[in-house]
Structure formats: structure tokens, C-alpha cells
Amino acid sequence: MKEYLRSKILEALGRSNLAAASPIVFEKPKTESHGDLSTNFALLAAKELRMKPRELAERIVDLLEIDSSILEQPQVAGPGFINFKFSDKYYLSSIKEVFEKGVEYGKSSTGGGKKTQVEFVSANPTGPLTVGHGRNAVFGDTVANLLQWTGHEVTREYYFNNAGRQMRVLGDSVRLRYKEIIGDPIDFPEDHYQGGYIRDIAQHIYDDRGGSLVDEPAEGLFKERAEKDIFEDIKQTLLRLGIKFDVYFNENSLYETGKIKEVIGALETAGLTYDKEGAKWFKATAVGGDQDKVIVKSTGEPTYRLPDIAYHIEKFRRGFELVIDIFGADHIATYPDVLLALKSLGYDTGRVKVLIHQFVTVLQNGEVVKMSTRKANFITLDELTDWVGVDAVRFFFLMRSIGTHLNFDVDLAKKQSEENPVFYLQYAYARIASIIRFADSEGINVDGLLVNGKSNFDVSLLKEKEEIELAKKLGGFPESVEAAAATFEPHRIINYLQEVAETFHRFYHVHRVVIPDRGLAEARLALCAAAKTVLSNGFMILGISAPEKM
RNA sequence: GCGCCUGUAGCUCAAUUGGAUAGAGCAUCAGACUACGGAUCUGAGGGUUGGGGGUUCGAAUCCCUCCAGGCGCACCA
Numbered sequence: 001m002k003e004y005l006r007s008k009i010l011e012a013l014g015r016s017n018l019a020a021a022s023p024i025v026f027e028k029p030k031t032e033s034h035g036d037l038s039t040n041f042a043l044l045a046a047k048e049l050r051m052k053p054r055e056l057a058e059r060i061v062d063l064l065e066i067d068s069s070i071l072e073q074p075q076v077a078g079p080g081f082i083n084f085k086f087s088d089k090y091y092l093s094s095i096k097e098v099f100e101k102g103v104e105y106g107k108s109s110t111g112g113g114k115k116t117q118v119e120f121v122s123a124n125p126t127g128p129l130t131v132g133h134g135r136n137a138v139f140g141d142t143v144a145n146l147l148q149w150t151g152h153e154v155t156r157e158y159y160f161n162n163a164g165r166q167m168r169v170l171g172d173s174v175r176l177r178y179k180e181i182i183g184d185p186i187d188f189p190e191d192h193y194q195g196g197y198i199r200d201i202a203q204h205i206y207d208d209r210g211g212s213l214v215d216e217p218a219e220g221l222f223k224e225r226a227e228k229d230i231f232e233d234i235k236q237t238l239l240r241l242g243i244k245f246d247v248y249f250n251e252n253s254l255y256e257t258g259k260i261k262e263v264i265g266a267l268e269t270a271g272l273t274y275d276k277e278g279a280k281w282f283k284a285t286a287v288g289g290d291q292d293k294v295i296v297k298s299t300g301e302p303t304y305r306l307p308d309i310a311y312h313i314e315k316f317r318r319g320f321e322l323v324i325d326i327f328g329a330d331h332i333a334t335y336p337d338v339l340l341a342l343k344s345l346g347y348d349t350g351r352v353k354v355l356i357h358q359f360v361t362v363l364q365n366g367e368v369v370k371m372s373t374r375k376a377n378f379i380t381l382d383e384l385t386d387w388v389g390v391d392a393v394r395f396f397f398l399m400r401s402i403g404t405h406l407n408f409d410v411d412l413a414k415k416q417s418e419e420n421p422v423f424y425l426q427y428a429y430a431r432i433a434s435i436i437r438f439a440d441s442e443g444i445n446v447d448g449l450l451v452n453g454k455s456n457f458d459v460s461l462l463k464e465k466e467e468i469e470l471a472k473k474l475g476g477f478p479e480s481v482e483a484a485a486a487t488f489e490p491h492r493i494i495n496y497l498q499e500v501a502e503t504f505h506r507f508y509h510v511h512r513v514v515i516p517d518r519g520l521a522e523a524r525l526a527l528c529a530a531a532k533t534v535l536s537n538g539f540m541i542l543g544i545s546a547p548e549k550m
Numbered sequence: 551g552c553g554c555c556u557g558u559a560g561c562u563c564a565a566u567u568g569g570a571u572a573g574a575g576c577a578u579c580a581g582a583c584u585a586c587g588g589a590u591c592u593g594a595g596g597g598u599u600g601g602g603g604g605u606u607c608g609a610a611u612c613c614c615u616c617c618a619g620g621c622g623c624a625c626c627a
Contacts, residue, residue: 029569030565079570281625290553295625298625328621329554329620330621332621333553405621421576431587483566495574502591510591
């Protein structure tokens with residue numbers, strides 16, 4: 001449609017011997033009365049053509065020759081916008097499209113099969129996932145869904161580290177709790193993991209092996225068991241929320257395969273390192289960074305930067321054309337170094353998209369709960385899911401843009417479980433399902449409206465304002481998916497679906513579907529079924545359920 | 551002290567990325583079906599977009615400055 005209008009405007013300009021370099025762009029006006037598409041071309045080109053914007057706009061409109069069966073007469077408005085309104089016929093045609101495409105409606109191939117990796121969660125197995133991880137997990141999974149819907153070949157990946165100091169401390173925490181169980185006196189350090197789950201793991205070990213492991217080192221069996229149990233727990237938590245990963249990438253493998261050494265070598269070859277005070281530094285300032293960074297400590301152990309760089313090189317090597325990293329605001333300072341190093345080694349960092357979400361502040365009993373995995377003062381993602389349910393958890397994390405500091409009032413979420421915004425959408429869905437059942441009992445079967453993949457009803461019978469509006473809204477779904485995917489903003493889908501539900505409820509309130517006029521009844525039933533499909537497809541992207549009954 | 555994020559209606563957030571009269575949901579108030587699900591619908595009030603400058607046809611959006619909150623600023627990850 002945009003292309004069509006663009007060519008028509010160029011034709012009109014040609015007829016009046018006007019030529020302008022200003023681009024002709026269209027956008028959807030905010031206010032309904034301004035039509036469906038609008039261009040500010042006259043405003044942009046006015047200066048260039050030495051005309052008043054409004055005059056130019058009127059001149060263009062006079063010279064436009066457009067197909068009146070799909071568009072109404074264009075209008076000049078405001079300072080010089082040209083507004084186009086589609087015809088009812090055009091809106092209504094989307095019902096057929098929804099019907100014929102079904103579960104495919106809204107999908108596109110704009111991604112062109114681009115090999116894409118979405119890395120998210122990536123929490124080390126030192127404890128259960130918290131509410132904070134929840135935002136990361138749900139957001140990442142949904143972005144991956146959006147990319148799949150827009151034709152990307154998506155790999156969901158979880159990066160983790162089961163070596164290093166944190167894991168040693170974890171193993172030792174379990175060891176100490178184990179000793180406690182068998183009655184040995186212990187002195188539990190403050191920097192160890194305080195959570196009750198440590199005791200559970202120790203207890204399991206004791207149940208399996210008895211007291212025979214008193215002299216076992218922390219790094220062996222204790223650490224391994226802790227890692228295994230915790231990872232199982234994490235996977236279970238994610239699975240409950242419908243999240244599954246394709247790849248779990250172990251940081252340690254980068255050492256085993258020599259990738260870490262390769263990176264050091266590459267940076268050295270590029271002349272971007274130097275030794276100082278026994279440590280090896282990355283000369284970030286030489287390539288635009290604000291300060292140099294340590295990459296190998298004086299103990300000989302690399303800092304986190306090195307494996308991060310090596311990991312990203314692996315991502316490139318594995319052929320990903322688009323790499324998406326999702327993490328919390330606490331990592332905001334770390335990624336520039338990594339990208340800088342990659343860039344200076346000749347990699348195209350334009351392919352890497354870093355999405356940073358702000359923290360979730362949890363309110364409980366009216367107070368902010370300070371979260372710390374080590375201090376065991378946290379609400380787990382599992383607990384949250386127990387309280388408010390899978391759909392509400394996903395929905396709440398998705399309904400806000402990731403740039404906002406999300407307030408999750410647990411008490412409110414629990415209390416509100418009946419007034420949850422997610423129910424508004426699901427209610428609309430269930431209501432349509434109910435109408436379809438009712439229509440069937442009255443002898444109008446929705447399956448009969450689609451014959452051999454072709455729609456079998458007459459949309460031109462739909463003439464009411466509410467019918468047209470709903471059809472129009474449904475037609476906007478593919479565009480909405482595109483926009484959400486392009487900006488990596490799932491909350492757009494929620495906003496859109498809310499409008500669909502609202503428009504449907506309004507229609508439902510005024511017009512009856514199952515009526516004696518068979519043709520009109522079928523057309524309206526088709527409209528309802530189309531709305532149901534759009535809601536259902538949207539729910540699929542968001543990962544929430546579509547209840548036939550509530 | 552420096553860097554990044556945020557500040558929009560009483561509360562939680564949108565705003566098609568620089569567009570037209572800044573919009574939704576809760577909450578408040580006033581209304582609506584004798585038939586398909588009232589977990590619905592219609593309407594009302596509520597704003598100096600944190601403050602102040604600037605850029606231009608046009609700013610919540612971009613620039614400067616100040617104020618407030620968050621997150622970072624390790625040879626922790």
C-alpha cells in the first residue's frame with residue numbers, strides 16, 4: 001500500500017513538473033480521524049520547492065489519481081499532512097486473510113532465514129533463579145519467538161560457568177552444611193551461600209552417601225552435586241514458564257579447546273596488550289575505550305572479559321548473522337569492553353545487539369526486598385510462579401518496556417489474580433470460543449466457513465461501524481508483529497492485543513452474532529473467529545495460554 | 551567524582567523512534583443488556599511530560615544545565 005501511494009505521489013509530482021529530494025514516508029496517525037496512513041512529505045519538501053507546505057499538499061492531492069475502491073479521497077490536514085483513509089472493503093478483506101492463513105497469520109519472512117542467536121538467562125548454577133532472572137528469561141524467550149515469527153532461524157542459548165571462585169565457594173558451602181548434618185562443628189563464613197537450598201543439597205548427599213565424605217574436598221563431589229541439583233532446578237523453573245534452550249554453552253569448554261589462548265594471542269599480535277604489575281592488560285584506550293582493562297590476573301587466571309570475548313568469537317565462527325545478548329543493568333559497563341575487543345580484532349560488531357533490561361524491584365508487605373543470591377534474601381521465580389501463575393508471570397514481565405525499573409508488588413499480584421490484565425485478553429478469547437460453540441449448537445458451524453482453504457462467507461454484508469473497526473484492527477496484526485520484532489519490544493504485542501480485545505468487546509456489546517439472517521450470521525461468526533485467531537497467535541508469541549473456557 | 555538507565559494523570563505504564571488535541575489500565579464518580587459469558591460496555595474528572603534554557607515548520611522524544619531515584623565504575627562474574 002505504501003509503495004502504491006509513493007508511486008502515485010511521484011506521478012502527481014511529475015505531472016506538475018515538481019521534483020524534490022525529500023523522501024516520501026508514510027506513518028500511521030495516532031488519531032483515528034486522521035486516516036490510516038499519513039505523509040509529511042509536503043512539510044519536508046516545502047522549503048526545497050519554495051512553496052507553503054499546505055499549498056504543496058493541496059496541489060499534490062489535486063493531481064493524485066488513486067483507485068477509489070481501496071482508498072477514499074485523500075485529505076490535507078494540519079500544517080500540511082496528507083492523510084489517506086482506506087475503504088471499508090479494504091479493511092474487510094483482512095478477515096478473509098486471517099481465515100485463510102490461520103495459525104500462520106502474522107508470520108513473515110522478513111528475517112530471510114537469518115541465522116540468529118538469542119543468549120539469555122545465563123545465570124551460573126549457584127542458586128535458584130530469582131524474580132530478577134525471570135524478567136530476563138521471559139523477555140529473551142519472547143524476543144526469540146518474535147524473531148521466529150519474522151522468519152529468523154533462532155537458536156536459544158544459555159551460557160554458564162561451572163568453574164571459578166563462585167563455584168568453589170558454592171562447593172564449600174555445601175561441604176560445611178554436610179559437616180553440620182553429621183554433627184561436626186562448623187564456622188560458616190559470611191561470604192558463603194546462606195540459602196536453605198544449600199542445606200537441602202547437603203541433606204541429599206548425606207541421604208545417598210551417609211557420613212563417609214567428611215574428608216572429601218569441596219571442589220569434588222560437593223561442587224558437582226550442587227551444580228547438578230541446582231541446574232536441574234533452574235531448568236525445571238524455566239520449563240514451567242515454557243522456556244527451553246537449544247544450547248547450553250559451558251564457559252569451561254573455551255579453555256579446553258584453547259580458545260582463550262587464541263584470543264590472547266590475537267590481541268597480542270594486534271599489539272593491544274601489555275604487562276603491568278604481573279597482570280596482562282587489554283589496551284582499550286588505543287582503540288577508543290576509556291580505560292585499559294585487565295584480561296589476565298597476576299595469578300594467571302583470566303578475568304571474565306577474556307572468555308566473554310572468546311565466546312563471542314565462537315558465536316561468529318558458528319555462523320550467526322545476528323547475535324542478541326540479553327542481560328541486566330548490572331552488566332551495563334562490561335559489554336563495551338567486549339565489543340571493543342571484538343571490533344579491534346576485525347569482527348563486525350554491528351551484528352551484535354545488546355539488550356539491557358532494568359532491574360525488577362520486588363515489593364512485599366509494602367517493603368522493597370533487597371535481593372542477593374548469596375545472602376539468601378530473595379524471592380525465587382518458582383515462588384512467584386506459584387503465587388500468580390505462569391500466564392501472569394510472563395505477562396507482567398512483558399507488558400513494560402525493558403528500560404523501565406519494574407515494580408513487582410507481590411502482594412498486589414497475588415491479590416489481583418482475578419483482575420489481572422492478562423484475564424482481560426483471555427476473557428475475550430474464551431468469550432469468542434463460547435460464541436462459536438453456541439453458533440454450532442444453533443446449526444452454524446465455523447468449520448463450514450472455510451472450504452478447501454478458501455473462505456466461504458460474504459464479508460460485504462458487514463456494514464456496521466463496530467464490524468469495520470474490528471476488521472481493521474485485525475488487519476494490523478502482521479505489522480504489529482513486524483514492529484515488535486524489529487525493535488525487540490514484546491510489549492507492543494500486548495498493547496496491540498489489548499486493543500483487539502477492546503474492539504471485540506465493543507462489537508460484541510452492540511451486535512448479536514447468532515441471528516436468523518444466515519448470511520450475516522456467518523459473516524459475523526467469521527469476524528469473531530478471525531479475532532480469535534489473532535488473539536491466539538498473539539498469545540503464542542507471548543507464551544501465554546488460550547483458554548476455551550475460564 | 552565519572553559513565554549508563556529512568557523521571558509522563560492519585561498509582562502502574564504507553565506514545566508508531568521528531569509529528570497533528572500526550573493516551574491506556576487500575577483507582578474515583580455517573581450510567582448501560584429480560585437473547586450468543588457483566589471477568590463486559592458507555593461517559594466524566596484528572597497533565598507546566600522533574601525544573602530551566604536551546605535546536606525547527608513541529609520536542610515527552612534531540613542538545614546543554616540543574617534536581618531526584620536506580621545500576622555500574624575490581625587483578626568478582
